[in-house]
Amino acid sequence: MSSAAVLSRRDFAFGGLLLAAGLAAGACGAPGSEPATGRTLRIGQYWPPTSLDPAKAGGESQLFLQPAYDPLIYRAPDGSYQPRLATAWRYLGTGNTAFEITLRDGVTFSDGSPLSADGLKASIEHFRRSAGQAAAFLAPIATMTTQGRLNLRLTLNQPHPLLPSLFTQDFLAGDVISPAAVAAPAELATRTFGAGPYVLLPGETVANDHYTYGPNPKYWNAAGRFYDKITVKVLPNENTALAALKTSQVDVVAGSYTIAGGAKAAGFKVASSPAIVMGLQLNDRAGTLCAPLADVRVRQALNFAVDRVRITSALLGEYGVPVDQPSAPGEDGYSEQPFYDHDPGKARRLLAEAGHAAGFELPVVIPSTPAFPGDMAQAIASDLQRIGVTLRITTKEPAAANTALTQFPASSMGWGVLPAYFMGRGLWLRDAIGMNPFHSSDPELESLDQRAAAADDRARPALDRQLVRRVVELGWFLPVCLSPGLLFYRDTVGVDPVPGKPFPSVAAWHPAG
Template identity: 70%
Template sequence: MSTAVLSRREFTAAGLLLVTGVALGACGGTADTGGTSGTLRIGQFWPPVSLDPAKAGGESLLYLSPAYEPLIYRAPDGGYQPWLAASWRYLGTGNMSFEISLRDGVVFSDGSPLDAEALKASIGHFRQTAGQAAAFLAPIAAIDVTGPLTVRLTMSEPHPRLPALFTQDFLAGNVIGPGGVSHPDQLATQTFGTGPYQLVPEDTVANDHYTYASNPRYWNVRDRHYEKITIKVLPNENTALATLKTGQVDVIAGSYAIADGAKAAGMRIASSPAIVLGIQLNDRDGVLSPPLKDVRVRQALNFAIDRAKITKALLGDYGIPTEQCAAPGEDGYNDTNFYRHDPGKARQLLADAGLPNGFTLPVVIPSTPAYSADIVQAIAAELEQAGVSLKITTRDPATANTELTKFPASIMGWGALPVYFMGRGLWLHDAIGMNPFHSTDPELEQLDRQAAAADDEARPELDRRIIRRVVELGWFLPVCLSPVFLFHQNTVAIDSVAGKPFPSIVSWHPTA
């Protein structure tokens, strides 16, 4: 996510955003729980949508990761490592069958064993619950227990990104114990995972602060770095920074708006270029705004934007200008640009489309955070030079995304994910959430089917072709990649890798 994120209910990032909370008491001291060190105190923008992993999204990752562990661990360098899954593999060709073999000897915090039946029940709970992960699990047609610790998943259609889905980034791999699955109402106030910590309900106040104590049954005690973790909800960035400066917390999440202040205060900064900012041109069939039906118009808007200038003005040295939704170094990224800043070409394309005098384009944005207005106002200034006027309507963040079918364009602010996932959230005909008019393109749909069934050698080129096709269609008006930031005291080490998503909170550790 979560961070330079727009709304906690957006498709954003889903799982790339790690942002965190506050507590009482200081770090320090040594507990007799595997050499752990005091309390890790974190500050986070917003409370979790739910403590049930199956109902949650990227905004809840930080609240879930202390208590729930993934089947597969996505390491800081982007590689995949065994965790609750001892091994995994696709069977046959075409990405239609997937086998998971579990680590032996692991138990949930309530003492029940992690076995194949527990995993089957957990995946079933995710599939039946209307959370972020459910859509990505939809292709699973059958879950079969083939041994005490082995589960086989059979697909109704190719699914090439199950290893990614079962990492900590996408929640579905966070196995929920039978006690939680059989009593789902309790998942809102208790945790039922195998993680190093468990929620302390009596020391937790929903929407304010959350406390996690050591799980006495944890299987990997030597890699648990703290005795306790606390997360405090700090919705105001400036307040969060002041709390960090005064030593009341060890780590906070934030945006570029407080980056300079954190740096000046001597805080350590970790960043990851994860959030694509710009405008979505949702009405690609011209239902509300007839000009948008013409690809020349959508391309004209892209040629009109000086991405480098806007990025420098808003993000300084922290942002990366971009015309695409893939991040450099990640799958799907194209090294050559399709658009350049050319207002003359933009005006010519508009004239060719029968709009020599331009047109007015309504766009809806959330009232907060402030940079939503900043990025749209900057785009508006660029489009004016090509004769296009933005009519900006502001809505409460909680409702902005519920009105996407009432406006031809909206704010764009979501995480750069694997191409397979972005297709299902953003541009395929039946994409969830962010394709409100159900736009479709035969070439794009065909490329997606080919990439879904392809092996790891053939898929990268197909992913690049998918991203390039999205750019050529002009369905979006991306401007820049904004980093996700973590600001922290020098007593905490966050072993991040430049350009990669942040490591899991449970890998953060005291500075040596």
């Protein structure tokens, strides 16, 4: 649910749009009618979980994991960090290469195992050896040393400035797993072994259809549990999801702007959160497959050619924000001053200077999913055609589109909004996970990243802005708009979103009032 989900092509293909279908649509009812009996929260979700093992799960699994796994640190709706399984944390010295965590005493996992520094060490090691999405962000950890029963010290082989963020519910690495389960992990994929307020009920769960959670009797903070039961229904069609909301079969669905009007007209509450930067990735920066892309002037020309305001308004209406950068308002790397205005004349001049006044053909691969609507690609293609560049679009099934990145000079762009440090490791540094298929590198960009990673909280925001600015100047990407994650919910549920911030953990949702 969080816009700060971990990095994968599937997550980027709208980690924020966790939509719905599968429930039979019945006669429409008024919002708020037929409330759930007892204290049950019923949620509609687009993707089924890839796994219930937090170390192997993707961002689409967060809704299924947040009820059962308390994080070390809780990211509150206002963005502040609060104690959860950890009561204290701090960097040691300067340079962000040593970190210490103090755990809460008296915590027991749902399987009866006690929380301890040794157990936390085992959980982190499980994440690292599972090679899941969080493993890359844990890679800088060189050693882990217990300092008594409840204290763990991490020594890093390179600076990591965002360990507190990594250990929140926004990143799966914050989900501490029972040491007994880590020692015998066969059941981790289908059951839960956390220290959260709920536990999965296998007898009331059907994989890939619905997942049911009941109270964890060993939870350390029973006053922080607001429901007797949570059900998450897998619903892979958003129109059916809206119908399910109207007929009181679910209380909350996560969806896209395409059903926002219908949800609002039906009287449901609508919450939005910055979630996805959409556009194109110009992956072939050396011109291996498309020679013109080797010239920065060409990449910049493509950016100047696109009318972001028009496209955003046409596709997303009031819910979209035009952006020319891989960041969002509120993030440290975001710059209020745009670099690329809509200027087709300048785009043509840059192409002419680069020796491509007659234009060229640019092949691009996009996934066949509502996550990246074909209308977006067609709108970009229309603008590029006006400067003589023909966008040749190939559509593939999402997994096939991912594996074809080295066969096309450009591809779709759909990134979860993250701090610059995390985006660098997932998107633009030389060894970025998956999203830099040709391993492009820029010395200035790498240097800025290293300086920002070692900087303290006061100096890092300015360096992050320089870093993102450099990414924009290089023209490696063609961002168009920021698409929000949206929640539609009945007035019986208290979600408590904060405008411009990621959604609160589902474990924090509560009965209204």
